[in-house]
Amino acid sequence: MQLTPAQTLDQVAELIEAEYHGDPNFQITGLNEIHMVQAGDLTFVDHPKYYSKALHSNATTIIINKKVECPEGKALIFHDDPFAAYVSLVKKFRPFVPATAMVSDSAEIGEGTIIQPGAFIGNHVKIGTNCLIHPNVTIYDHMVIGNNVIIQSGTVIGADAYYFQRKPAGYRKFESCGRVILEDNVEIGANCCIDKGVSGDTIIGFGTKTDNHIQVGHDTYIGKHCLIGAHAAIAGVTRIEDDVILWGRVAINKDIVIGKGAVVLATSAVDKSLEGGKAYFGVPAIEARRAWKELACIRQLPEIIEKLR
Amino acid sequence: MQLTPAQTLDQVAELIEAEYHGDPNFQITGLNEIHMVQAGDLTFVDHPKYYSKALHSNATTIIINKKVECPEGKALIFHDDPFAAYVSLVKKFRPFVPATAMVSDSAEIGEGTIIQPGAFIGNHVKIGTNCLIHPNVTIYDHMVIGNNVIIQSGTVIGADAYYFQRKPAGYRKFESCGRVILEDNVEIGANCCIDKGVSGDTIIGFGTKTDNHIQVGHDTYIGKHCLIGAHAAIAGVTRIEDDVILWGRVAINKDIVIGKGAVVLATSAVDKSLEGGKAYFGVPAIEARRAWKELACIRQLPEIIEKLR
Amino acid sequence: MQLTPAQTLDQVAELIEAEYHGDPNFQITGLNEIHMVQAGDLTFVDHPKYYSKALHSNATTIIINKKVECPEGKALIFHDDPFAAYVSLVKKFRPFVPATAMVSDSAEIGEGTIIQPGAFIGNHVKIGTNCLIHPNVTIYDHMVIGNNVIIQSGTVIGADAYYFQRKPAGYRKFESCGRVILEDNVEIGANCCIDKGVSGDTIIGFGTKTDNHIQVGHDTYIGKHCLIGAHAAIAGVTRIEDDVILWGRVAINKDIVIGKGAVVLATSAVDKSLEGGKAYFGVPAIEARRAWKELACIRQLPEIIEKLR
Numbered sequence: 001m002q003l004t005p006a007q008t009l010d011q012v013a014e015l016i017e018a019e020y021h022g023d024p025n026f027q028i029t030g031l032n033e034i035h036m037v038q039a040g041d042l043t044f045v046d047h048p049k050y051y052s053k054a055l056h057s058n059a060t061t062i063i064i065n066k067k068v069e070c071p072e073g074k075a076l077i078f079h080d081d082p083f084a085a086y087v088s089l090v091k092k093f094r095p096f097v098p099a100t101a102m103v104s105d106s107a108e109i110g111e112g113t114i115i116q117p118g119a120f121i122g123n124h125v126k127i128g129t130n131c132l133i134h135p136n137v138t139i140y141d142h143m144v145i146g147n148n149v150i151i152q153s154g155t156v157i158g159a160d161a162y163y164f165q166r167k168p169a170g171y172r173k174f175e176s177c178g179r180v181i182l183e184d185n186v187e188i189g190a191n192c193c194i195d196k197g198v199s200g201d202t203i204i205g206f207g208t209k210t211d212n213h214i215q216v217g218h219d220t221y222i223g224k225h226c227l228i229g230a231h232a233a234i235a236g237v238t239r240i241e242d243d244v245i246l247w248g249r250v251a252i253n254k255d256i257v258i259g260k261g262a263v264v265l266a267t268s269a270v271d272k273s274l275e276g277g278k279a280y281f282g283v284p285a286i287e288a289r290r291a292w293k294e295l296a297c298i299r300q301l302p303e304i305i306e307k308l309r
Numbered sequence: 310m311q312l313t314p315a316q317t318l319d320q321v322a323e324l325i326e327a328e329y330h331g332d333p334n335f336q337i338t339g340l341n342e343i344h345m346v347q348a349g350d351l352t353f354v355d356h357p358k359y360y361s362k363a364l365h366s367n368a369t370t371i372i373i374n375k376k377v378e379c380p381e382g383k384a385l386i387f388h389d390d391p392f393a394a395y396v397s398l399v400k401k402f403r404p405f406v407p408a409t410a411m412v413s414d415s416a417e418i419g420e421g422t423i424i425q426p427g428a429f430i431g432n433h434v435k436i437g438t439n440c441l442i443h444p445n446v447t448i449y450d451h452m453v454i455g456n457n458v459i460i461q462s463g464t465v466i467g468a469d470a471y472y473f474q475r476k477p478a479g480y481r482k483f484e485s486c487g488r489v490i491l492e493d494n495v496e497i498g499a500n501c502c503i504d505k506g507v508s509g510d511t512i513i514g515f516g517t518k519t520d521n522h523i524q525v526g527h528d529t530y531i532g533k534h535c536l537i538g539a540h541a542a543i544a545g546v547t548r549i550e551d552d553v554i555l556w557g558r559v560a561i562n563k564d565i566v567i568g569k570g571a572v573v574l575a576t577s578a579v580d581k582s583l584e585g586g587k588a589y590f591g592v593p594a595i596e597a598r599r600a601w602k603e604l605a606c607i608r609q610l611p612e613i614i615e616k617l618r
Numbered sequence: 619m620q621l622t623p624a625q626t627l628d629q630v631a632e633l634i635e636a637e638y639h640g641d642p643n644f645q646i647t648g649l650n651e652i653h654m655v656q657a658g659d660l661t662f663v664d665h666p667k668y669y670s671k672a673l674h675s676n677a678t679t680i681i682i683n684k685k686v687e688c689p690e691g692k693a694l695i696f697h698d699d700p701f702a703a704y705v706s707l708v709k710k711f712r713p714f715v716p717a718t719a720m721v722s723d724s725a726e727i728g729e730g731t732i733i734q735p736g737a738f739i740g741n742h743v744k745i746g747t748n749c750l751i752h753p754n755v756t757i758y759d760h761m762v763i764g765n766n767v768i769i770q771s772g773t774v775i776g777a778d779a780y781y782f783q784r785k786p787a788g789y790r791k792f793e794s795c796g797r798v799i800l801e802d803n804v805e806i807g808a809n810c811c812i813d814k815g816v817s818g819d820t821i822i823g824f825g826t827k828t829d830n831h832i833q834v835g836h837d838t839y840i841g842k843h844c845l846i847g848a849h850a851a852i853a854g855v856t857r858i859e860d861d862v863i864l865w866g867r868v869a870i871n872k873d874i875v876i877g878k879g880a881v882v883l884a885t886s887a888v889d890k891s892l893e894g895g896k897a898y899f900g901v902p903a904i905e906a907r908r909a910w911k912e913l914a915c916i917r918q919l920p921e922i923i924e925k926l927r
Contacts, residue, residue, distance in 0.1 A: 001426060007507070015562060023924075041789060096750070097751070098735050098737050099541075102580045102735045102753075116335050116407065116408050117408050117409075117410060117411045117429060118445070120736045120756070120771070122753075128725075132405070133428035134468070136445055136447045136463075136736070136773035138467075138754045138772060138808075140752075140771070143832060151447070151469060152469060153465040154463055154464075154500065154502070154772055154809065156770065156772045156808040156830075159770040159807065159830065160768075160770060162829040162830070162848070164845070169826060171843065173827075185479060189471060190447075190462065190465040191465055191501075191502050191522075191772065191809050193808040193809050195808075206479070207479035209471070209473055209480055211471040212468065212502040212504070213524050213542070213831065215831050215848045215849060217848070224479075225480065227473070230471070230502075230542050231524060231540070231542045231849070232558075233867050235847045235848075235866060239899055251544050251849075251866055266560060266562070267592055267886060269867075269885045271884075283592075283885055288883060293830075293920050294916055294919055294920060297605055297919040298607065299603070300923070302603060302606050304926070305606050305613065305924065308613070308617075308926075380730075382889055415826060423716045425716065425717050425738070426717050426719060426720045426738060427720055427754070441757070443777070444717070444720075444735070444738035444740075444756045445754055445772075445774075459778075461774065461777040462738070462758070462774040463754035463756060463809065494788060496737055498777065498780060499756075499777035500810075505651055515788070516788035516789060518780070518782055518789055518791075519814070520780040521774075521777065522811060522831065522833050522851070528810070533788075534789065536782070536789075538780075539835070539851050540833060540869075541854075553655060557851050557853060558887075574888045575871070576869055608912070610912055610919075611908075611911050611915050613913060614922065617926075
């Protein structure tokens with residue numbers, strides 16, 4: 001999430017009542033979790049295992065629970081519970097504001113766009129021109145919809161990321177401040193869920209069309225001109241390149257890449273990155289030709305085992 | 310879709326600014342895509358591979374992109390882009406009319422039927438007597454619901470068919486003008502999606518009961534007294550005969566037939582037509598007895614391979 | 619379901635116009651189907667195969683279709699169609715009352731709880747403090763939500779149990795009078811369905827968090843601090859103990875127990891009870907280590923069969 005206006009190190013440290021190391025006027029221009037950081041961002045780290053990764057990431061301000069040496073050109077904020085400190089900043093800069101109407105006054109809605117009754121359009125949502133938002137769709141605050149987009153009924157754009165930290169007392173929620181961006185000419189089927197990014201954006205590219213009941217996790221990127229079949233379950237922080245086709249009920253793991261033009265056949269589950277331009281099948285998915293060969297072998301197995309005895 | 314009143318060849322050709330071959334007063338009584346055509350229908354064909362099929366189908370008027378010979382008793386309309394021409398006719402004869410209320414004034418709702426708050430009932434919807442439509446259900450324009458039907462919350466009846474044509478610039482949408490028909494005594498679970506037919510009807514037969522999160526594609530027919538378990542994903546243009554039972558999370562391919570009384574066990578995926586009266590299991594589904602035998606063999610496989618070495 | 623106030627045997631028998639055996643003032647304090655019965659409950663039995671089970675269950679009043687001997691300390695009601703008699707009692711004591719507003723006047727909503735627009739809160743619903751109910755959520759009558767609960771959009775709490783009895787004329791519905799109870803600190807994702815109990819309660823325990831599109835059947839119990847991944851399909855009358863983790867798209871059979879701390883890997887289908895503290899994978903799910911071994915064997919199968927020839 002961008003911070004507009006930018007904050008200073010001193011201002012941010014004061015908000016979470018923490019000591020810091022660095023120029024009090026050091027600029028903080030965004031909040032981001034570690035997977036998405038860029039220069040100007042504040043992030044956090046609370047486990048020694050990840051100290052080095054966080055300190056040497058693109059983030060320039062790091063909330064950390066140990067007094068380590070500060071990398072050059074960066075700033076540190078010291079806090080006993082960096083997770084809690086970070087989440088409190090998210091809540092301060094992106095507070096939840098209850099809605100007072102089905103369509104927020106603060107939403108920007110383009111010419112020719114139709115919002116059907118029962119659709120909820122949250123605060124600060126932007127919707128382009130000539131869209132059709134069907135009844136009982138929900139679009140959470142701050143989401144961004146392009147031009148010529150169609151969203152079928154019951155679909156939820158921008159629910160919170162499914163992202164928790166386990167503590168002895170239970171799970172703590174990683175508050176999401178990211179967005180969903182649907183590019184131009186996207187069509188989303190009925191009763192789908194596209195979750196917002198934790199701090200970045202979940203993006204569905206130009207001209208991609210999805211069937212019903214699909215799930216897209218936080219911070220996932222889907223390219224242009226993809227087809228996503230019914231009941232697809234796509235986890236978070238994954239990248240699906242252009243022209244990919246997922247047939248019905250495909251499952252895609254988090255944090256992987258599906259190459260351009262790959263085709264994943266129905267009911268397959270993809271656990272690791274796939275090269276583009278090929279067809280895949282199975283649980284876990286392998287190249288379809290190989291999967292069919294193995295299946296043919298299984299078909300023969302009872303007779304083969306019989307003979308072996 | 311029926312055209313009421315019927316149109317003449319001359320009228321329709323004029324709407325799409327096209328030349329034609331045939332009697333100007335030749336009657337066109339319906340618009341239908343090639344899978345559903347009957348006498349009186351107009352359909353279209355744009356690929357030489359399918360010319361013969363379209364010309365010799367039951368359709369009596371064909372939009373085509375080549376000046377071929379006209380079969381006897383039929384009419385032809387010549388157009389460079391038959392898909393676009395057909396879609397523009399669908400939009401002319403079944404225009405989208407934005408709703409002005411959660412329950413349309415034009416909807417016919419039978420005696421004793423309860424529409425709960427938050428349910429959307431579109432234009433020209435017909436609902437029979439003694440139905441219960443739970444909160445936040447969406448019923449799109451023109452859908453038809455019988456008597457004693459129960460629809461649980463969040464369910465979407467009549468979203469657009471998932472049907473696109475790939476062109477170099479992206480996917481073009483095949484506009485749907487068909488309907489969903491729920492016969493008497495049907496019950497649909499929560500958060501289900503039953504898509505409308507592309508040009509014909511998606512039908513769910515008398516007394517069939519579905520659990521939650523089920524998906525039924527366009528133009529699919531489900532017979533009487535079926536049970537459809539949670540998370541079933543049933544593709545388009547498929548026929549499920551009477552008394553079929555699908556346990557939880559079954560996937561059914563498009564364009565196949567599931568015979569009367571077939572039972573498909575949980576998590577199975579059916580890729581081709583199944584004979585009635587038997588039980589099936591697996592991905593792809595085969596007769597359950599055989600599937601269990603193969604599974605038992607797989608269970609022994611590590612020990613058998615060990616011995617073979 | 620508890621009967622408040624308690625009824626007498628005589629009163630209940632009169633409602634269904636049936637003869638009975640027992641003290642006219644014998645107390646009936648609840649209605650319950652056979653899986654959930656306790657002392658004071660009325661249940662029913664209509665098949666000789668289950669007579670003994672019903673007569674010797676914890677239920678103290680039994681509607682039965684044969685004049686059998688009455689167990690000591692119990693009462694019997696004789697009726698030709700015990701199912702119909704029982705369902706008519708459910709309807710009498712828990713009648714469906716159409717809503718007159720999106721948020722019922724009879725709902726009790728705690729301090730600090732936010733109900734977003736488009737959410738439906740049924741009659742006699744209880745919601746605790748500091749909850750956030752997102753737009754287009756549906757909470758059916760009589761459901762119970764604890765404190766600090768978050769429910770994402772499109773989710774349906776308390777749809778009817780999927781529970782029917784087959785008769786020659788079609789399926790008869792087992793009317794549900796149970797509840798859903800979400801304990802404190804629960805979070806439910808978007809477009810989920812948690813069905814009410816048939817006569818008891820469907821319970822989700824303290825601190826459990828679910829992703830989107832999950833389905834929980836009637837009378838199922840999910841313990842504390844569980845994580846339930848997207849597209850999980852959990853059948854009815856099942857018990858999931860504390861600290862269980864279900865990764866994405868797991869299916870769980872009805873009437874089984876998943877032991878404390880078990881982990882079920884993505885896309886697995888669990889058909890029988892699982893011991894706690896272990897990881898499982900596959901369809902049907904077995905211990906993950908064994909499942910991977912079998913998978914490795916299948917991977918080698920084409921080459922092994924080749925060599926055998």
